Amino acid sequence: MDLSGKRILLIISGGIAAYKSLDLIRRLRERGASVRPVMTAAAQEFITPLAVGALSASHVYTDLFSREDEQDVGHIRLARDCDLVLVAPASADLLAKMAHGLANDLASTILLASDRPILVAPAMNPKMWEAAATKRNIETLRTDGVHMIGPMRGEMAESGEAGVGRMAEPLDIAAEAIHLLGVGTGPLAGKTAIVTSGPTHEPIDPVRYIANRSSGRQGHAIAAALARLGADVTLISGPVAIPDPSGVRTIHVERAEEMRDAVVSRLPTDIAVMVAAVADWRVAASANQKIKKRADEAPPSLELAENPDILKTVGHHPQRPKLVVGFAAETQDVEANGRQKLDRKGADLIVANDVSPESGVMGGTINRVKIISMSGAEDWPEMTKDEVAERLAALIASRLSAN
Structure with missing residues (x-):
C-alpha cells in the first residue's frame, strides 16, 4: 500500500530535528500523499516556511490569528480536512501541550480539535526525554490513543551528547503512516x-x-x-x-x-x-x-x-x-x-x-x-x-x- 490520495497534515515543531521534516515531506509525497504543513514559531527558527512550502507545494500555515488563513481554511477545518495528523518533530513542549489539552497556538489548537488519527515522532535531548514530566505526558498521550514512533538512540546535535532522543528516520515515519492509514485492510480488519x-x-x-x-x-x-x-x-x-x-x-x-x-x-x-x-x-x-x-x-x-x-x-x-x-x-x-x-x-x-x-x-x-x-x-x-x-x-x- 502507498499513500495515494491520502491527505497528511504535518505539524513541524521546534528543534534541530526540524531539518528532517524537509526529507519527510519528500518521502510522503513520493508515496502519493498530499502534505499540508503547519509550523510553530520555534520551528521557523530552524527551517524556513519558504523551504517547507517549496517541498510540499502547499501553503504553510503558521499563525492562529491570521485573517487570510482563517478566511481561506480555518484551524478547525485544518484539524479535520485530513486523513492523518503527523507531528514531526514533536518537541517536549508540544507533547506537554497535547497531554494537558492546551491550545495557545495554531499547532496545539489543531491537535486539540482534531478527530483524526495522530502520529507523533518525538525528538529532544535525552535528559528531557527521561524527565519525569515527559514520561507522565507520554503515558497520558498513549492512553489517549496517540500513536508514537521513536525516539531512537544515537548521537545528539549537542557535542558529546548521546542517548534516546533522536527523531525516527523519515523513511520509517512514512512507513508508519502507511501502516496507520492501512488499518482496516487485511484478514483481521475490524477485529x-x-x-x-x-x-x-x-x-x-x-x-x-x-x-x-x-x-x-x-x-x-x-x-x-x-x-x-x-x-x-x-x-x-x-x-x-x-x-x-x-x-x-x-x-x-x-x-x-x-x-x-x-x-x-x-x-x-x-x-x-x-x-x-x-x-x-x-x-x-x-x-x-x-x-x-x-x-x-x-x-x-x-x-x-x-x-x-x-x-x-x-x-x-x-x-x-x-x-x-x-x-x-x-x-x-x-x-x-x-x-x-x-x-x-x-x-x-x-x-x-x-x-x-x-x-x-x-x-x-x-x-x-x-x-x-x-x-x-x-x-x-x-x-x-x-x-x-x-x-x-x-x-x-x-x-x-x-x-
Missing part, C-alpha cells in the same frame, strides 16, 4: 486484539523486585504482526528496554495486578494473546523504605502471595474473547506442561517453548515453539521471534476465519 508482553516487577521495597527474565521481544513482535494484518491492537507491556511497536496502542504497567486490571478493562475483544512472563508471586507486604542489610543479622524473610492468573482470568471470563492464546515457558516436559495449561486455563492455543538457559530464548532473538491445541501439537522450526510472530498472526487469522 480487536489484546496482547500482553514483557515481565512484571513485583516490589520488595522501593529498590528491589521479583521478576521473570523476559525482554518483551516476542510479545511486541506479535502485537505488531496482528496490527499489520489489520487488527486494532492494544499491547499491555511490563517494564522492557525495547521501543513500543509501530501501529499499536501501548499501555505500560509494572505489577501483575496492574496488568490484570488493564486486560480486563479492555474486554470484550476478539483476540487475546497472553505472552507476558507474569511473576507468579508477589511480596505480601512490600516495604516502604529500602530494607537495609545489617551486620550479624539474618536476611529478612519474605512472605509471598500468589499473583492473579491473567490467562485463566481471560479464558474463563464472561466476556471471553473469541480466540485466547497463551504462552507456556517451560524448562522441562514442554508439551505435557503446555497441554495441562491449555486444559486448566481455558485457552484455545498454547504456544509452548523451552526457555532453559542453554536455549537462549529468554532475552534472545530466536525462538522455537510448539503449538498446542485440543486437536494435537505442532512443532515449528527454529525461527526469529519476528518470524514466529508473523506465522502465529496468520494462524490466528485463519482460525477466526474458520470459526
